[in-house]
Structure formats: C-alpha cells, structure tokens
Amino acid sequence: METTSKQSVAEPVAGQPTNPAGVRQYDVAAVNRGHKPKLYKGREPIYPRRVHGTFRRLKWWIMAITLTIYYVTPWIRWDRGPYAPDQAVLVDLANRRFFFFIIEIWPQEFFYVAGLLIMAGIGLFLVTSAVGRAWCGYTCPQTVWTDLFIWVERLVIGDRNTRMKLDQSPWSAKKARLKITTHAIWLAIAVATGGAWIFYFSDAPTLAAQFLRGDAPAVAYITVAVLTFTTYTLGGLMREQVCTYMCPWPRIQAAMMDERSLTVTYNDWRGEPRSRHQKRAAAEGKPVGDCIDCNACVAVCPTGIDIRDGQQLPCITCALCIDACNEVMAKVGKPRGLISYTTLADYAANAARAATEGVEAARAKQVLPGWREVFRPRVFLYMGLWSLIGIGMIVSVIARDRLDLSVAHDRNPRYVQLSDGTIRNGYTIKIMNMEPQPRQFDFGLVGLPDGLMWSPDVFDEPARRFAVEVPPDQVREFRVFVKADASKLDETPKPFSFRTFEIGGRESVETPAVFETP
Template sequence: MYHDPKLKRGLPTDRVVPQSVSGKVRRIKWGLLALCLAVYYGLPFLRWDRGPSRPDQAILFDLASVRFHLFGLEIGPREFYLVTGGLVLATLVLVLLNALAGRVWCGFFCPQTVWSDLFMLVERRVEGDRRDRLRKAAAPFSVRRGGEIALKHALWLLIALVTGGAFVLYFADAPTLLADVATGTASSTAYGMIATLTLTTYGLAGFGREKVCTYMCPWPRLQGAIWDPEALTVTYRDYRGEARMSAKKAAAARAQGIPAGDCVDCFACVAVCPIGIDIREGPSIACINCGLCVDACDTTMGKLGRERGLIDYETWTNIERERRGEPKRPARLIRPKTVALAAAVLVLAVGMPLLIAGRPEFGLGVAHERNPVAVVLSDGRIRNGYEIRIANASPSAATFRLTVEGAAPVTLAIAAEPGSEAEALTLTAAADETRKVRVSVFGRPDVNGDVRFTLTAPSGESVATVDRFLLPGS
C-alpha cells in the first residue's frame, strides 16, 4: 500500500490513512450513509397497531416469548425455520448484487463500511485530512496533539455507545427501555449488550476498518468463485493509462511519437482507497467497489483536460473488448443468471410472508395407539386409544373443545382420568405449546371404521382430522 514517503516517518507501514475525496460517487455514499443510519436508529421507534394487549413496536425481537414482530408479520417458535429462509434470501440478494455490480454491498451498505466512514469523518474533522494526520503522526507528541486524540476517541465512543444503545431497542419496547437505560433501572442483560456493542463498534470501526473487510469477512474469499465478468466493477483501463508518466513527460513523448498513457502516477486513487490497494495492479478480491478511486481519478483527469473514466465502473468483458480495439457494448444487467437470481429472490421475498400470513394459529394431530389396538370392555363396548397433539401457535394460552364423531355414537375420555368420559373434552394449551394428551374413545362394535376428531378454538374456528376406530383382531 502507498503512503507519501516524505510524511510517513515513524508511521506503521501497515496503517491505511485514506484521504478525503469529492465527486459523484462520494455524494452517493454520503446520502446512503445518512439513510442507513436513519433507518438503524429510527426503526425501533416506529409503531404498529396489533390490537389490545399486543406490542405496538413495528420491529420487535421479543426473546422472552420467542416471537419476532416484523410490521404485520409475527414469527413464533414454530416458524423459526423462516430464519433459515431469511438467511438464504440474504445470501441470494448478495449474490445477485455481486452479479450486477460486484461488491457494491460492501462499498455502500455494509455496516462495517457505514460506521467506518462515520468514524473517519470524525477523524478528519478533529485531526485534519490525510497529510495532516501523517505529519502529526511523525511529529513529536504535544499537549495539543493529545487533546485531539482524546476528543477523537471520545466522539468515537459516543457514536459506539449510541449504536449499542440503539441495538437493544429492537428487543424491547423502545421508549420504555430507553427511559430505563437512562435512569439506570434497565436489566443487567441490556447494559451488557450495550457494552458489548459499544466495544465492538469502537474496535471494528475505529481500528479494524480495512482489516475486517480483507481478513475477517468471508465474502472476499468467495469472490473468486462467484466473480462475474459481466458485472459492473471498479476497473482500471490499463490500455489507456499505460505507460505512466507525468503530464510534461507524456506531452514530450507524444510529440516524439512515443506512446504515453493518461495515468500520471499521482497515486490519488491509492490515497483515497479505504482498503489501501492500488486498483491499477488489476482486479483484487480486497476491493469493496466503493468507487472513491473513480472520483479521485476523474478529478485528476479533469484538471489535465483529459477524458474521465480512466478508472471507472465497467464490465471486465468491455475492458477486454476495448483492449482489442473493439467498441464496448452496454452492460448486460439483464441476462439469464441475474434473471434466475432475481426470480429466486422474488419467490422467497413474497412466499415467506404469504406462508406466515396463511398459517393457522392452532392445529390438531391424531395417532392411533398400537399396543393394544383395541380393548373389549365388560359392558361390551370397544375402547381405542389415541395420542392427541394440540398445537397452539398463538401468543397466549387457549382452551379448546375436542369432539369425535363416528358411524355410531361415541364418547371419549382422557386416558389418565377414567371418570372424564364425555361427548366432548375441554383441553388447554399454553402459548406456543404443542400439548400431547392420551385419549380413549368408546363405542359399540358398529362404530368400526373412520372417526372424525374436531378441535374447536375459542374464536369458533375449528380443524378436523380422521383416523380409524378398530375392533379387536383388526
């Protein structure tokens, strides 16, 4: 990685000190940074009316009752497989974005990038831009320098504290928890989570930065497997930029008919790179596709009166075409691969909410006991045993009515309570509970055949299932 040799004395060689840059890409990144931070800090305070005695926070991860509330959707323990579906959906979205524009997620939306950008903004405001920071790092320590360092770290810790505090608000009613945290009455778990998130944000965004993106994150390691030559990625037009030389030398060389490139070797693209790589060395898995080098190079080309785009978002297919002297073609964002990925994303994104919305809040399962299959009682009636499974997926306990019908009149009783024989049983299941009950069904031999079990909820809704009523020797 490159650092100004005149200014790096005494500075560790593995430290990346990015320079600020202005331009179209940088403005887009500032806008998205503000949007991401507003969403993260603001979402816990959005309200959503779910009716009386129900939480009214739009997004709430209620760990106590193991229920996730996402606006109109409610995910309980029985739907926890949807978390796997959500992870698959997130992976498909990342792969789709990679097929369209490489590591654009990493460069614009990743939390590590967003908070690192915010921390670097604070650093520049307090200590100055790249050259100022390099000069101060090489200069003798002073009281003023100590004050700047203290102020920077205080602001970093404040941002990290607000970040950790905002995170816990997703796990309880935000206004209530915020007041409890401020007054010191929140639980030790809440303070522990805030402390953990504060320290990780402070460490990763303040010190880890490019090391997280290069070494800790698994996504760069996958780029070799999913790299797409049709994706728009940050690339250097070497056929146009080489051979590198200063503007004066390039003018003299061209006057003598010697080939000279547009690149003046100013290292502006390296100086602004938050990862510390030189994009002119070719595609790199460490590149997060943030495009800051595009702004830096365009600025230099503008000052020299040369065409922009020496470094640009371009497909590798077009780079090779231009290198061969062929005209480039528009980027093929719509192609079989991206269509298939987009279709898979759409199916999951639409299918999972529909699956949640269409699920019943209770269910009934019946399994006939096998030993014994049937028993003849002293009064001539036949007894069959069944295991009844009542699934209550609602967030509160519910009392159900279980009935059974056959070809002839039948009664039923809880096996463990012989005196409970009746035409219907009342059974209670706790919230998110699957209750198993052994039930005996009594009937004359002419009941032989199917019997229908019906479970009725307090709301009047019912579900039914059919099983066999067997005779001895069947």
C-alpha cells in the same frame, strides 16, 4: 549449531545478493547483537482523503439510510391490540415469537426465517454477478461503520494531510485533545450500536429505562459491552484489515464473477505510459498516456491499494477512485473514465481497439457498461430464483392457518375397561391460538359412533363436543377421555378424528387419532 539457528531466522540485508536458490543471505552479526527478526509486516496506517463525486454521494446516501434503519427500527410502534407487543420489529425470545410489522412467526414456522436467509444469500449472488462487489463497497456493515468512523476522524482532526502530520508529530496537549475527542466519539457510536442491537430483543422504551437505571438483565450489559468492543475495534482500529484478512466474502465472490460482471478497472490502454510532466514529455516526442501519476486514486482508497496495479483482493469496489480520477481528468481537460466501472470483456475490447486503431480512436469509441452487462441470463436466473422464493413465502404467509391442533394418545395404559363395560382411551390435546387475541373454539369428535368424551380441565360431562377458550398467542393443553361401548367394537383399533373450529370464524382443523380396544 546456535549460529546456524540464528541464520535461519535473521532478517535479510537490504541489497545483498541471493544465492542460486533465491534465498537471501542474512546478517548474522545483527542477530548476534540482539536484533530480533520480524515475522510479520507491521500495519501501515491509511489516511483516506476527502473526495466528491457521484459514487461518494451514493455512499453517503446508503450510509444514512442503513444507519437510520438500524438505529430507528426498534423504536417504531405497531398496534397489535391489547394482547401483543406494540413494537414493529421484535425478536421475543422469552415467548418464542418473532414480530415483523404485520407478520408474526412462531417457532414451528422458523422456515420463514430460513427462507429469508436463503433469499439474502441468493441476493448476494445476484448483486455480485451483476455489479461485482457492490455489497462490500456500499452496504456491508464493516464498510458503513468504517465510513462513519473516518468521517468523525476527518471532522475532528482534518483531512488526509492534517491527520498524517498529527500522527507524525510528537505528543502535545493539542494532539492528545484531538485524539481523545475522536476516540470518545468512536466509543459513543460503538455504545449506541450495541444499545440499538439489544432493543430488537425487548420492548425498546422499557429496556432503555432499565438499562439507564442499572436494573436491566445482565445479558443486556454483556451484549452491549461485546458489541461496543467489536464495533470500536473493527470500525475504528482495524478497518481495512477486516476486509483484507478476516472476511471470507472477497474470496467467495471471485468464483461468482465472470467476464461480464462490472468491476472498478484502471484502463491502462489509455493511461499508460503515465507521466507527471506530460507537456515536457510531449515536447520531447515521448509517448504519454492520460494518467498524470498524481496518486489521487490511491489517496482516497479506504483500503490503501493502487487500482492501477490491477484487480486486487482488498479492493471493495467502492468507486471512490473513479470520483477522484474524474476530478483530475476534468482539471487537466481530458475525458472522464480513465478509471471506470467496466467488465473484463469491454476492457479487452477497448484494449484491442487501442492496439489496432490507436489510443485516441479507442478513447473516442470507449465502450462503457450498459444495461446488457446488468441484465443477462445469469442475472435473470438469480433474479427468477430469488423472486420465486419470495413469492412463495408471501403466498404461504397469506394462506397460513392461525390455528393448530395436536393429539397424543396415552402410552400407558393404552386403554382402560370401566366397571360398566365401556372402553376408555386417554389423549393429551394441544390447541394453538396464533392470533394476538383470545378465541373460542368448538372441539368435538368425528367418527367413532356412540363415542363420548369429557375433560377434567374443561368439560366434565360426557358429550360429543364442547367449547374451549384459548388465550391470545398461547397453546391450551388439556386432557381428554373418550369412551365407547365395548360390545359395539371389535379387536381392531378404530380410527376417528378430533376436530376444532373457531366459533364465529372460518378456521378449522381436523387431526386423526386411534381408539384402542382389548
């Protein structure tokens, strides 16, 4: 029984035949000698080579812009007056506010944040349907920080061949120095990444001074530690494994692409059969394609795939293989575009032309993607929906009131009959001032003839109206008692309203209430 168990988990012997069921025979003797089988294939290190070209320059620009936005935004100042924070973008959890330049969002206005998230989702659908996995290849944080870490590694150690030789060489003082320097810079970037994140939740200069002095809140240090670990691990150590195994987005995007979506494609109708000795093959009369099998496209790929094998899940369509292949094509005197951004429809058209008219004719008439691939009904649908939500949110922000009034009737007792025969009802009033400055409001009754009110906290003389001052960005809560002559009331509850408006302003709000009677 023990031998049978070991046979079921032993490693297959290379070159041994399989049984009719397709299962390889196993080296039982190797297992008996203590060799443990491997359940998973180990990670093969990837060493992307430096490349120059249009798409590489585009990635540099996007990386510089996105990193600048992330690290610099918390330090941008924005004058909101003496009663509000002067940080342009601030998630003020303590006071339950979200500030974004001129926009201030309160907790009850969280639907604006939900709207932004919906716009972000639709924006991803829009980009994917138009230009494929452009998000993954250019603006995904995993891609941006991995690019940054690879750039640091290349700057400290060297390009692809140098890094490969260093990893394969035995440990020495030089190797230790280069490795320690690289990982130290990675850790510094990871710490800066975590530090920049916490500055979005508190005043950046104040929190930075507290953090360096060691008296910042514990949650700040915990957050920086967690983000330092994740940034260093995901961007420096795991890299392409995050895109291949951890990220669900590549699986989702496949459902959003169609035959008109742009994607990085190897035009095998033009490149095959590939050969490294094209002149010799041509002299011998053998058919050869444009691909010289130099593996430049593989050497520059950050996920280590061979685009010539077709569309693959790990491909993030960063198009670096296009730049590498175009460099090679220029050197061998052949047209660019052996690897190109194209659609499945255009690829099929080019392949059909090559089959009927010949490769040379198809290459001369090669269909390249144009505006029709980007602007098509499906893209316009996403764009229209995205724009509609955005315009609706902008209009809502511009037209929204910065004043709110809520009224809650006392539950017990519902009413009180006073010694003079009048009926008194109690209410809890909340006036919300959503402006970063103090405001004075006129608070009064609408309806309920002969009704009077007073407040122990604000105005203790019975009246139809009185003034209330509300501090900036706060809710003023106070009790109000309303009384009316019982002889002028019947047994049905009397509807009326509380109304408040800004003194010297235009905003006003009216909230209905009910006066209970015996």
